[in-house]
Amino acid sequence: MSHPLVPVGIIAAFFVLRWIARLMKSGGGVAGIFSNPCDAILGNGVQARGILLKVGSQRRPMGSAGGYYEMRAVTIDVEIPGKRPYETDCMLYVPANLCRLILPGATLELRVQSSSSIAVYGPGVGLPAV
Secondary structure (H helix, E strand, C coil), X not given: CCCCCHHHHHHHHHHHHHHHHHHHHCCCCCHHHHCCHHHHHHHHCEXXXXXXXXXXXXXXXXXXXXXXXXXXXXXXXEECCCCCCEEEEEEEEEEHHHHHHCCCCCEEEEEEEEXXXXXXCCCCCCCCCC
């Protein structure tokens, strides 16, 4: 005689395995389950340069396996080598130790995954703030 919760456990395991398989198929890997989007942008994003046009005052801190970050609402002019520059409004991932540099007019080294998935990349990225 089986326990009444066994079928529920089997169904739950099926959905978890299906979710992991879908994640692996999309290229996120098992590490994608435990990391935040900033780690993926820094690892897979295209090199670019950006000029900050507007910087919002709202800050949202977050941590990951790669370090400590803040998300800042910005308007940024993005220049990817070989492509036309474009302007976008997005939540920019900023390493905590570079937050003081996030001012209008600043030129930043970036990694870009899409027009709204952008992270600052530079010396000391991922190190905790001092």
